[in-house]
Amino acid sequence: MPTSHDLKGLMKFLAREEWRECFDEVFYDHFGPVLDAGDVDFDEYLKRRGWRENAQAKTYMKALRTSVMSLYEVSEIVPGKSLVARDLIRGGDPVAISEGTATKTLNQWDRIAARIVPLMGKNVFAGGLLPFTPQATDALFDGLRQMFGKKNAKKLPAIKDEELQAAASMFTLSWLFDTLERAAGLPSMQNTDGDELIFHDVRLPLASGVTQKDIAARVSNIPGLSQENAKFWNWLEQKPKHGARKRTGPSFETTMDNGARVLGNIELKGKFLHLSTNSAERAQIGTKLIQQALGDRVRAPLTEIRTVEQMMAERPARDREDPASEIPPEIAAQVVHQFMDRQYRETLDQPVGTLGNETPRQAAKSATGRQKVAEWLKYLENQSSRQPDPADPMATYSFEWMWHELGVVDLRQ
Template identity: 60%
Template sequence: MPASHDLSGLMKFLRRDEWLECFEGVFDEHFGPILDEGEAEFEDLAEVLGDHWANTLWGCAFEDFLTQDFEGEPTNIVDAYLKRRGWKESAQSRAYMAALSTSVMSLYEVSNVIPGTSFVARDLIRDSEPITVSEGSATKTLKQWDRLAARIVPVMGKNIMSGGVLPFTPQASETLFDGLKGLFGKRNAKKLPAVKDEELQAAASMFTLSWLFDTLGRVARPKLQNTDGDEIVFHNVRFPLETGARQEDIATRLNNIPAFSQADAKFWNWLEETPKGGSKTKAAAAPAMAATMDNGSPVLGNIELKGRFLHLSANSAARATRGTALIQQTLGDLVRTPLIEIRTVEQMMAEEPGGGAETSRSTIMPEFSEQTVHEYLDRHYLETLDQPVKMLGNKTPRQAAKTAAGRQKLVDWLKYLENQTAKQPHPTHPMASYSVEWMWKELGVHDLRR
């Protein structure tokens, strides 16, 4: 945070007994439901989440405290501090503190990001016009359609974010909206009613708790392993057949691999071979997922011929690498360079039932040309338009586009797809340059892309 928005003096002022006790009550609203359940201390959160997020969470509670009035005179810590110590602060710092004292935490959707300069924020809770936010460092990593729980305050002619900013996943957003609907709406309400600023101000702890429940759930989730001790990550290695290569020739060569057991004309099980002289040297330290044949032989993967492609399925990166090398050595010039689709356990679980394509984000190896990758994604998403999507209530995108409620869910889904594509770690990766804007037009909702 810039020095002109430094709150260190105000934080020192918090140590006074008359304010510290009040702060402890606010702090408990934000973290008590989490800490009490696990009989934990706030320091334990830092060990799980890291110092950065622990400091951010503490800042969320502190900024909420700055907005509250208590018994006595003065009733607000910012008013008291500025009256006694304000002369030590710059005009901009005083304006920032005063703005925080009346601020409201809300959930915003990010768009029109100008790295190092600004972004546009649309309030997802209150019915208000989008605003331009001046921001330097955060805009270097923000992506289109990110969701942020934040306090946006006007300071000397500019809208700026405070320090307590939490990135929200779709799951955390759903938890938050369910909580707000329960607090401000009728029981089982489908839509959040109009919420006044003072009402939302009083519900600031719900943002912290929604973020924590979602984040801790993901952090604490145990990692599944296979019998090799590798983390379960599903790989589909898709080998295009070379021009002129026949399926019969492919099958003949695959049958020369001792570890490949043919189940039918186009399907093989890849079986584990017991090393000579003993057992395996590596084993899972935790309970492992295993697939076996009827005779108990462990299955490492599956190989299947589908049209002009040979598919290798394996449940870890190590197995996919071994299987790919084995197939390429055996088939040689009968197959071309493969495409690799990777999905985590979480993504696979989210797809069932109903084919939740909202989480089916493919990771395709960077050595493939941009054109090849984009053509693959075009085909993939074109098929998705006619498949049930969990995020759309298990309706297909084309079905969702036929109703007003469905179109709103469709917009959220398309924004999610765009956002996940934009978050590729390398900007030169072919996935990062792929645009799903054609899907908006195909589904007739391009006018809602804002």
């Protein structure tokens, strides 16, 4: 027996020949530019990227005819029951949505393209949802500004519902271009110099008869090294690197408490001097510094290289091999949260690219900057919540103190 959300009869009727030309036009509006850009025809697209629509309720067919696709930011998610959606294009008060499926996978501050329709006194999503990354959001907003705004406009103009209906294909194209680009190959992780993030462990064997004491005395004189103990040094950046390559993907870096960037670590272990760093370029520079300082006191280096993916794959295996090394979850959470507190407190006084290279505290002093700070905080929360394990210390970290510290808690909606 068909359910109230079964549209098979309607879809069968719309499959008649007289509707074919109309559907071809609509399909090309939504998918044509992407297929053209990739030199892919429709049949090949279906074969490679086949998908099927979710069933839609007959009872809101009329609402679908006047519904408007828009971009929403979700919050107050109750898995399996409901969420609150804020329209990022048309504004207005956030709307409570009854939803039982997507709420099980959505995270706080996710952005989705969707149609909202009333059904039996509640608001529901009509059909499927398109998840939007920050990149897809930027592409969509750029397109809407070009279509409806003034030349070189930086803000979205007021857009009428009927205008937004006519621009429905822009949502599909922004999402699809971004999705296919990421599916074709995500940008590699990089350090802040723009170097690809590949972890190098360079081991330099000590020459015969050379003692650790002799090596330690000479290593301590290498410029840029900060000694932690008798056998361990941090290799610090002495001055910002000029001419670094532009970063094209997510970056990773480590800093000292005073903000100095850590380029690597040097440690004496038995008959080896180890240099650990996160790129081939830094490994080459660090090895050269050590060899110049130590000369024939060390032999030819041996290098072990691991990618980010390899390190992630190795971690569970190591945990299984040494169960006794596992830290109690409550202690691990406390340590991670304390570390994140310290890191983010330092970040509040450091320039942030998405804030126009202002510090969060500086940006929070203007109306426009406050909005940017709120978007930045939502992004941090959203990324932190995306851990596979919801009990992971990263996923359970609370950013609420940052909203209060920056005076933008009123924008946390």
